[in-house]
Amino acid sequence: MSSQAELDNSELDRVIRSEYEAGFTTLVESDTLPPGLNEDVIRVISAKKEEPEWLLEWRLEAYRHWQTMQEPNWAHVEYPPVDLNAISYYSAPKSMEGRPKSLDEVDPELLETYKKLGIPLHEQEMLAGVAVDAVFDSVSVATTFKSKLAEAGVIFCSISEAVREHPELVRKYLGSVVPKGDNYFAGLNSAVFTDGSFVYIPKGVRCPMELSTYFRINEANTGQFERTLIVADEGSYVSYLEGCTAPQRDENQLHAAVVELVALPGAEIKYSTVQNWYPGDEDGKGGIYNFVTKRGVAHDHAKISWTQVETGSAITWKYPSVVLRGDHSVGEFYSVALTRHAQQADTGTKMIHLGRNTKSTIVSKGISAGKSSNAYRGLVRMGPRAENARNFTQCDSLLLGDTCGAHTFPYIETKHPSATVEHEATTSKVSDDQLFLCRQRGIDPEKAISMIVNGFCKEVFKELPMEFAVEAGKLLEVSLEGAVG
Amino acid sequence: MLEIRDLHASVAGQPILKGLNLTVKPGEVHAIMGPNGSGKSTLANVLAGRDNYEITGGEALFEGKSLAELEPEERAQLGLFLAFQYPVEIPGVSNMEFLKAALEATRAAQGKEEWDSVTLLRKAREACKQVDLDPQFLKRGVNEGFSGGEKKRNEIMQMLLMEPKLALLDETDSGLDIDALQTVAKGVNSLRGPERGIVLVTHYQRLLDYIVPDHVHVLSGGRIIKSGGKELALELEQHGYGWLTDDQNGGNDKEDRTA
Numbered sequence: 001m002s003s004q005a006e007l008d009n010s011e012l013d014r015v016i017r018s019e020y021e022a023g024f025t026t027l028v029e030s031d032t033l034p035p036g037l038n039e040d041v042i043r044v045i046s047a048k049k050e051e052p053e054w055l056l057e058w059r060l061e062a063y064r065h066w067q068t069m070q071e072p073n074w075a076h077v078e079y080p081p082v083d084l085n086a087i088s089y090y091s092a093p094k095s096m097e098g099r100p101k102s103l104d105e106v107d108p109e110l111l112e113t114y115k116k117l118g119i120p121l122h123e124q125e126m127l128a129g130v131a132v133d134a135v136f137d138s139v140s141v142a143t144t145f146k147s148k149l150a151e152a153g154v155i156f157c158s159i160s161e162a163v164r165e166h167p168e169l170v171r172k173y174l175g176s177v178v179p180k181g182d183n184y185f186a187g188l189n190s191a192v193f194t195d196g197s198f199v200y201i202p203k204g205v206r207c208p209m210e211l212s213t214y215f216r217i218n219e220a221n222t223g224q225f226e227r228t229l230i231v232a233d234e235g236s237y238v239s240y241l242e243g244c245t246a247p248q249r250d251e252n253q254l255h256a257a258v259v260e261l262v263a264l265p266g267a268e269i270k271y272s273t274v275q276n277w278y279p280g281d282e283d284g285k286g287g288i289y290n291f292v293t294k295r296g297v298a299h300d301h302a303k304i305s306w307t308q309v310e311t312g313s314a315i316t317w318k319y320p321s322v323v324l325r326g327d328h329s330v331g332e333f334y335s336v337a338l339t340r341h342a343q344q345a346d347t348g349t350k351m352i353h354l355g356r357n358t359k360s361t362i363v364s365k366g367i368s369a370g371k372s373s374n375a376y377r378g379l380v381r382m383g384p385r386a387e388n389a390r391n392f393t394q395c396d397s398l399l400l401g402d403t404c405g406a407h408t409f410p411y412i413e414t415k416h417p418s419a420t421v422e423h424e425a426t427t428s429k430v431s432d433d434q435l436f437l438c439r440q441r442g443i444d445p446e447k448a449i450s451m452i453v454n455g456f457c458k459e460v461f462k463e464l465p466m467e468f469a470v471e472a473g474k475l476l477e478v479s480l481e482g483a484v485g
Numbered sequence: 486m487l488e489i490r491d492l493h494a495s496v497a498g499q500p501i502l503k504g505l506n507l508t509v510k511p512g513e514v515h516a517i518m519g520p521n522g523s524g525k526s527t528l529a530n531v532l533a534g535r536d537n538y539e540i541t542g543g544e545a546l547f548e549g550k551s552l553a554e555l556e557p558e559e560r561a562q563l564g565l566f567l568a569f570q571y572p573v574e575i576p577g578v579s580n581m582e583f584l585k586a587a588l589e590a591t592r593a594a595q596g597k598e599e600w601d602s603v604t605l606l607r608k609a610r611e612a613c614k615q616v617d618l619d620p621q622f623l624k625r626g627v628n629e630g631f632s633g634g635e636k637k638r639n640e641i642m643q644m645l646l647m648e649p650k651l652a653l654l655d656e657t658d659s660g661l662d663i664d665a666l667q668t669v670a671k672g673v674n675s676l677r678g679p680e681r682g683i684v685l686v687t688h689y690q691r692l693l694d695y696i697v698p699d700h701v702h703v704l705s706g707g708r709i710i711k712s713g714g715k716e717l718a719l720e721l722e723q724h725g726y727g728w729l730t731d732d733q734n735g736g737n738d739k740e741d742r743t744a
Contacts, residue, residue: 432536433573437627440533440569441587441643442561442594451586455577455626 026113032091062180062190069184075346076375089192091137091222133197133213155200162198177260185256185291193227201236212241223254232267239270261296268303277312284342287314300326307463310337321350324358331360334460339372348378353389362393368404375407382419389419397427493542494531501527503707512679517686519704520726525686529655533567562594564650568640575627583627612645616672633660641672651682658692670695690722
């Protein structure tokens with residue numbers, strides 16, 4: 001095996017090293033709260049957002065409960081304790097203070113940032129058919145195509161705006177899927193969340209365009225605590241995309257988000273993520289700590305589908321889940337998680353089958369390179385009422401080189417005798433033989449590895465909306481490329 | 486085009502080839518025969534540059550360039566093609582995608598015009614037809630779930646498209662029934678031409694009924710111990726390898742290193 005090791009050290013190693021393209025910083029004057037967390041900070045955040053009293057109370061309750069909670073330590077990740085008092089909980093570009101009414105009033109520097117990231121916010125320059133909410137540190141910079149969506153009755157805006165404009169909807173559903181005391185990071189988020197997106201699709205409406213939110217962390221020493229709430233009323237359909245990047249920095253930054261999805265009877269929500277937070281350098285210096293709670297509730301005949309492509313973050317702690325509450329509801333989870341350098345990912349899903357004839361599918365593809373660690377953690381629970389519930393799980397791991405690790409932690413609990421759970425797991429290496437076949441046909445090793453890895457992920461990529469699938473493929477390629485132009 | 490002089494090579498540190506000489510000129514078809522473990526597949530893999538197969542002495546020149554100094558993809562780009570004995574699967578990468586990448590890389594390196602996707606698809610379909618492979622196979626993952634015979638025909642299909650200068654066929658006949666053998670042979674014969682060299686590595690004479698070689702060599706103990714015309718293959722068929730290898734040491738002491 002000596003030459004296998006040699007190959008791993010030369011070719012693969014070179015191939016999996018690449019630059020982080022979104023690592024630039026935008027120079028804008030920001031209004032940033034001093035570091036530290038206490039009730040006053042929460043009051044300031046709430047006041048800055050001109051929130052009603054009930055929401056402030058909700059935050060404070062969350063905060064008081066959170067203080068009694070312990071940081072979870074069961075995940076297969078290691079990191080020094082995060083000093084939550086060294087983080088600033090609110091940072092917004094000063095230019096956003098007057099709440100610009102239109103894009104013309106938005107600081108061109110901010111628009112340029114998104115343009116550089118490939119997300120032009122001027123509607124005429126955008127991909128037709130995709131509406132974008134752009135969140136910069138703690139505020140939403142702009143939401144596009146709002147009026148066009150309003151014609152269909154669709155509400156798509158920042159959550160701060162939704163609190164002001166649609167308080168009845170927010171109050172009804174906020175925390176209904178992920179309660180404020182759900183877990184340590186969700187509790188923290190509930191206390192200090194700043195911005196995120198809000199979506200409401202009325203009964204029977206098929207959302208006329210893809211909705212997407214782009215999260216950007218810019219300011220140093222801040223945390224981003226986004227909160228997203230999507231409600232699909234009876235028989236409606238929406239496809240929502242989420243993208244994220246952050247500057248390249250030596251310190252770790254915390255991103256603790258909560259995403260709640262409500263699919264009312266007969267509704268379908270398709271939620272896709274391409275996560276490309278700064279992953280840290282080769283030695284594990286810097287990068288985002290991504291501690292995220294994502295969960296959806298599917299009512300009768302409703303369907304929730306999570307698709308994620310995770311290539312960034314120093315640490316990923318994330319388990320997009322579906323509570324299959326209604327009969328005949330469907331939950332899906334398709335995931336590609338790529339780790340390299342010293343990245344650590346502990347990611348997977350939970351499918352909680354409560355209703356009868358519920359069905360869930362889990363396809364997880366983990367790719368590990370460098371000195372990284374990549375774990376799949378999944379729970380499939382069949383409740384006592386879950387007659388004829390079915391789950392199929394497939395977990396595949398691909399190793400590039402021999403200094404990385406892949407782990408699978410599947411948990412299965414069945415409380416109904418008619419429930420079926422299938423689990424398949426494989427671990428493979430990009431073999432010498434595959435690489436040699438490609439090279440013998442004239443294909444250079446870099447291209448060959450990217451082709452083999454893309455092939456490995458195909459089942460997941462085909463679940464992504466088309467433009468995103470192309471992006472995801474490119475992102476993987478860039479993440480795997482040795483020389484980035 | 487291929488000039489091998491006193492070639493010594495080892496596989497994972499184990500000497501297998503021990504002073505092999507062979508010259509292949511454009512337009513010639515050479516058959517390399519020999520008992521199991523004689524080093525036939527090693528020769529094919531050494532020429533193609535597989536990892537672990539190391540040249541320890543002598544030289545192998547292809548188009549005047551020393552193969553030892555070239556990466557496998559550079560050899561392929563120069564026009565050296567190996568049809569594998571055990572073609573490996575690449576799940577999720579379609580045959581078409583694979584062919585596109587291969588042809589882009591090799592045609593550009595050889596200064597040939599680039600094929601647009603319409604041309605490529607048409608050529609690929611023709612090549613499939615030539616080896617009796619359903620064009621649906623172009624959409625499937627490379628060798629993914631193919632039968633043994635389909636994998637071999639897929640190799641020949643790739644060879645037809647890539648139009649190599651020198652084609653090495655490593656036991657392409659093994660595991661094929663007589664119909665498939667004829668199909669494969671037809672494909673190989675269609676590539677015969679004054680510009681192209683073909684080296685067939687085979688254990689059995691059977692393939693040579695359909696692809697008639699210009700030269701036959703018997704490899705044993707890591708060396709060519711006898712060369713002749715096509716009639717030599719028939720002699721081997723009748724008498725086996727014993728009469729040639731009895732006085733050669735090391736005929737059967739090692740398995741072919743292939744996979």
